[in-house]
Amino acid sequence: MRRALTALALTAAAAAVLSACSSGAAGPAAPTGPGPVTITWWDTSDAEKEAPAYRSLVADFEKANPGIRVAYTNVPFDGAREEFKAAAGTSDAPDVLRAYVGWTADLAKSGDLASLDGTVAAADSAKFQPALIEQATYGGKLYGIPQVTDTLALMYNKDLFAKAGIAAAPATWDELRADAGLVKERTGVDGFAFNPQDYYAMPFLYGEGADLVDVAGKRITVGSPAAVAGIDTLRGLLAAPGVAGLDTTENAYATVMDAFSNGKAAAVLQGPWETAALLGSPAFPDGANLGIAAVPAGGAGRPGSPLGGHNLVVNATSDAAHRAAAQKFVAFMTSAGSQAFAAARNATMPTRDDAYTAEVTTVPGLAGFRALLPTGRARPALAEYTLLYEPFGTELAKILAGQEDTRTGLANAAAESAKLVPDYTAP
Incomplete structure (x- = not known):
């Protein structure tokens, strides 16, 4: 069974702002403007066991980024790829999708994903496990930021x-x-x-x-x-x-x-x-x-064991304002603080070393699985x-x-x- 199958530290100033929030996650503030931009996120995590932590992070993000609102939707994992592909290019498509690593190359090839190279979402890509960045890349371009990972x-x-x-x-x-x-x-x-x-x-x-x-x-x-x-x-x-x-x-x-x-x-x-x-x-x-x-x-x-997990990807057909907001949201949700918050509550595996805090490493099993990531095989x-x-x-x-x-x-x-x-x- 392919399961699933999770980051970017942001500025010190933003981290200070977020330290007062419930998750302790860090993220950049949105620019002021005539009104908030509302982006849609399709989250494919388990609706009962994992989604509550992500909903909490969404609230933290909105507090730190008053110019951005997030319309959160938890969608069933089974069929989510097909639903996203069907919605791509229409007003029904989300700005951000939590995509299984096996979907990323397919969605990038079909032109449904925006490249994240050079964006705030990819600012800390060097801090992620290299193999996880590899399986978020297609045609030499980065199309996803690893949010959670796993291996056997x-x-x-x-x-x-x-x-x-x-x-x-x-x-x-x-x-x-x-x-x-x-x-x-x-x-x-x-x-x-x-x-x-x-x-x-x-x-x-x-x-x-x-x-x-x-x-x-x-x-x-x-x-x-x-x-x-x-x-x-x-x-x-x-x-x-x-x-x-x-x-x-x-x-x-x-x-x-x-x-x-x-x-x-x-x-x-x-x-x-x-x-x-x-x-x-x-x-x-x-x-x-x-x-x-x-x-x-x-x-x-x-x-050798397969590496799984999920990447956060951005819709290629979102307009410039929504793409910029989506990139900031991806950066926040994959930051060290956000990953540590989710890992401690969901027992999910972070995708960057600086998210393995003392609290995270005491979660039963996570330290053991973390040690095995170097033996994992990235998805081609x-x-x-x-x-x-x-x-x-x-x-x-x-x-x-x-x-x-x-x-x-x-x-x-x-x-x-x-x-x-x-x-x-x-x-």
Whole structure:
């Protein structure tokens, strides 16, 4: 599952103004004028768990920028990209969108986004994780500012590992395979459970130095020998003693997380978005028992996990006054103060180091996930990249269900991928 999947420090004077506000976030003041400019923000965050913090930040922004008003709308994540594309160029389009990182290149290619190069929104771009700026860039131009980020980790139950005599998290898939067997043998519960979706299989490709495509070489690589080796490694792991039986239903995600939260599975691949939900569960009442480690390494010798998250992007067809106001709003919402405020309340991951305050780093799980960001793989600047997950996921399901062998399944995925990127060389 691709989830989501979060910044710019502004002037010292503005920071002083904002220090009295509830969030402590910083932002520049708008120029005085005949009346306030009203911009619209479509926020795709969770309406119940995350939106309240962002609404509070909007209020702070308006206090610090009396010349700008923000019309806040929380829109469902599913379908938001299509809704934005349909509204683009009309009066219904928002000035700012919280866009999943996989949408940014697509929306930039279609001309729906304004470049942020040279604007106040990008003033502190050097303070962001470089890989996150990379996946907010298309065609050499910056089209988004990272608001939140995420990556996959090996989450594990420290107590179950200790009872099985395992002193440290596995560093390779082979070690995870062996550890799963020990956990089952010595505790009676499954050592590992896997959610059989495309996104969760990407670390197995990265572990062999593979990907769905090679953007620099304009080649489709999902059917390459390295990719086959990665998925064969996954198949071998799932067949090993101590690994939970594969759930191939639509409830697989919930099944895996239910087993982990109730101490019936000792390890899973998962992102920080599930941390808050795990706290208070039978296995993780306070977070102390929750282990977070890098996904295991494959044959290439190093771990790799997809970077997710969301960028704030600006509508290309907004007029000059609304674009300028939108850029200031993006700068504020992605500032260190705003990110720290949201992270402490939503358990989301900031996208810049200066937002990891003492309060933020005490949020269970965030410090562990932060340490893993350097192993994350940025989304390539290819508009069609997110679409490539569909043929890969379709064939992955057949492979893991034993309906076809790995080589045949990935060859089929490559053939379907060629229809999405016809200018790429097919195997």
